[in-house]
Amino acid sequence: MKALKAEYIYTFKMRNILAVYILLFSFACSQPSKGNTQQEISIPEPKKSEQVVKSYNVNPQIAVDFINAYIDNLEKMGNGVEIRKWSRASGLVTANFISDLENLITEAYEREPDYGLGFDPILDAQDYPDGGFKLLNFDETSGLTTVIGMKDENFQINLLLINQNGQTLVDGCGVVNLKEEQRAKQ
Structure with a gap:
């Protein structure tokens, strides 16, 4: 009986720990980063032998x-x-x-x-x-x-x-x- 009770307590603790982790994870994912409501994504530039950016800020x-x-x-x-x-x-x-x-x-x-x-x-x-x-x-x-x-x-x-x-x-x-x-x- 004691072994069954110890297993029940262990299972109960593990479920609670797992539930806490799930809550923390979902809470962390739903919160915007501090001071910034939009997440900035940095996309690496493609590697080319010559990088040409078509921007018409040019001198005619x-x-x-x-x-x-x-x-x-x-x-x-x-x-x-x-x-x-x-x-x-x-x-x-x-x-x-x-x-x-x-x-x-x-x-x-x-x-x-x-x-x-x-x-x-x-x-x-x-x-x-x-x-x-x-x-x-x-x-x-x-x-x-x-x-x-x-x-x-x-x-x-x-x-x-x-x-x-x-x-x-x-x-x-x-x-x-x-x-x-x-x-x-x-």
């Missing part, structure tokens, strides 16, 4: 600087840097831009070894106006920026700007990394 002057620096290189004629090397060294474009440009040119020369594309992919034309370019407009919601010729305002080029790690960079220009509907109408 970079589009003008980029295209005018490109024109300066073109005007050096035989002394200018080849387009792929120039874009890699410019510091104003994303790795995505460089990759797309290099793929366009490489594929074009594989198809047409003598001519390549037959036009300049950054300008989306065979020539360009004298005097450089100036800013026409900038769309803050998309980062799409339009520049026009200083001496020929009919010549327009669209560029796509992004903010990458706090720096404004060109992610698309001419036919490089721009969809058909994003390109300037010539």
